[in-house]
Amino acid sequence: MRSGRDVYANLLRDTRGLRREQSRAREGWYAQLDWERKEETLFELEMLLKGFACFGNPRNHPGKPTQEPPVAHDFGAELRIVRDALEQSIDRIRQLLGERDRAFVFSRYLETVLPEDSLRSRLIREQLSQDTPEESLFVLRNTFSSFLEMAEGLLRLGRVSHRLYFSLLGMITREVGRNTYFNPLVALEFRGEFDRIRHADVLEALHDVHEAGHRVVSVTFLALFRALRYVELVDQYAADPATAQRAYVILSVFRSDLRALCRYVGRRACHVMADSFEKRLLDVPAHEIGPRFEDLGHEAARLVSLRATLENLANVLRVEVRRTFERDVPSPAQAGAGEDLGPQLVVATASLRATIHHAITTLCAEIRPRAS
Numbered sequence: 001m002r003s004g005r006d007v008y009a010n011l012l013r014d015t016r017g018l019r020r021e022q023s024r025a026r027e028g029w030y031a032q033l034d035w036e037r038k039e040e041t042l043f044e045l046e047m048l049l050k051g052f053a054c055f056g057n058p059r060n061h062p063g064k065p066t067q068e069p070p071v072a073h074d075f076g077a078e079l080r081i082v083r084d085a086l087e088q089s090i091d092r093i094r095q096l097l098g099e100r101d102r103a104f105v106f107s108r109y110l111e112t113v114l115p116e117d118s119l120r121s122r123l124i125r126e127q128l129s130q131d132t133p134e135e136s137l138f139v140l141r142n143t144f145s146s147f148l149e150m151a152e153g154l155l156r157l158g159r160v161s162h163r164l165y166f167s168l169l170g171m172i173t174r175e176v177g178r179n180t181y182f183n184p185l186v187a188l189e190f191r192g193e194f195d196r197i198r199h200a201d202v203l204e205a206l207h208d209v210h211e212a213g214h215r216v217v218s219v220t221f222l223a224l225f226r227a228l229r230y231v232e233l234v235d236q237y238a239a240d241p242a243t244a245q246r247a248y249v250i251l252s253v254f255r256s257d258l259r260a261l262c263r264y265v266g267r268r269a270c271h272v273m274a275d276s277f278e279k280r281l282l283d284v285p286a287h288e289i290g291p292r293f294e295d296l297g298h299e300a301a302r303l304v305s306l307r308a309t310l311e312n313l314a315n316v317l318r319v320e321v322r323r324t325f326e327r328d329v330p331s332p333a334q335a336g337a338g339e340d341l342g343p344q345l346v347v348a349t350a351s352l353r354a355t356i357h358h359a360i361t362t363l364c365a366e367i368r369p370r371a372s
Contacts, residue, residue: 029133043194045092050184051249060252063331075165083151136181187260205368212276216269223261230254238345266314309366320355
């Protein structure tokens with residue numbers, strides 16, 4: 001029997017693509033953080049970073065589809081959300097930097113007083129260094145402060161055009177994509193700091209999954225539990241009228257990840273399971289085919305049933321998420337004040353949470369029917 005860790009350890013370790021020494025450096029940095037809510041703080045920061053890319057795709061926005069061409073739309077409402085998300089990101093970066101945040105203030109001061117270009121160039125090189133997680137955070141702190149000032153300036157215009165808005169959002173996204181230690185832009189990527197499955201029943205159910213279906217089921221469970229954390233974060237923002245609109249950034253990540261999960265489960269999962277089962281069959285010696293024929297047939301039947309369940313889950317998730325986004329949450333441009341938006345978000349997250357819980361329960365029942 002495999003341990004709960006073995007089921008999905010590779011996914012937690014490898015999906016971001018950090019080199020081994022970088023992974024060790026990040027793990028060491030995280031272990032040294034000495035406050036209780038470090039997991040929640042890091043999760044919120046990374047989802048905000050991912051949110052800038054996802055929010056830049058109008059397909060991820062709530063609200064009914066519109067026929068208005070982008071060039072005719074005033075992106076002032078969307079830019080205010082981006083500005084608020086930048087402020088929230090900077091606040092979380094400062095918490096993670098701790099005392100080292102003072103170095104940022106001093107560095108910005110030096111930029112204004114150094115007389116020699118050679119000294120300024122040296123300072124810039126030091127600001128761009130990303131040899132450690134702290135330096136990567138420092139780079140984000142520096143660039144996001146500049147992006148925030150740019151957003152504030154653009155909002156003083158009478159109208160925010162399509163080109164201006166997406167130029168700024170593109171710069172933010174590229175900056176996140178260049179970050180060495182804090183780049184969560186990969187679809188269906190998971191982190192050991194905040195994506196470990198702690199639900200005992202789910203871990204027990206994972207033990208019963210056929211080897212050919214391990215990766216597919218692990219990806220599905222990790223994505224579903226990640227989605228529950230998105231919903232929880234949206235509820236936190238919705239509780240305060242001052243932060244309610246920031247929930248749009250997290251909702252865009254939720255929709256993007258669920259779309260990626262549905263695409264993976266509906267289109268790729270069957271090929272992943274088939275290839276894995278084929279390798280298993282080819283490893284069976286010829287003289288064992290006869291005695292093991294019935295067992296292999298049962299394994300194949302379970303994989304066929306698992307595939308059908310996964311495809312059904314993908315269809316249900318796709319429909320329910322789309323319904324909630326189009327009916328229960330207004331578009332960013334139509335969102336009212338925080339006092340009105342907060343309750344709407346709470347209603348929407350209740351529906352999304354129920355959908356995710358149903359998906360988890362259904363998948364557990366499929367892979368461990370005797371426990372259902």
